[in-house]
Amino acid sequence: EEDLKQMRNWTKEEFVHILRRQSTGFARGSSKYRGVTLHKCGRWEARMGQLLGKKYIYLGLFDSEV
Incomplete structure (x- = not known):
């Protein structure tokens, strides 16, 4: 209750964020962005997943989450 x-x-937005966090297909990181x-x-x-047969592609480190 x-x-x-x-x-x-x-x-x-908060509700969708929480539902995605509970999904088995969602990366459980500390950000609200995949x-x-x-x-x-x-x-x-930031990383991009599964491109060109690689597990992920590293995009870099950033000061902002966005």
Whole structure:
């Protein structure tokens, strides 16, 4: 019951974000964007997955998550 009360206050974006996090097909990183994770140095790391037979392609480290 308490969970339902909390869910009523979520925006559509928050709800979709939470559902995607619970999906088995979603990378469980620290970002709300797929392929973006918070690196141990404190910057955001971006990767693209499974291109040209590689597991992922590293795109770089960035100051912003977006």
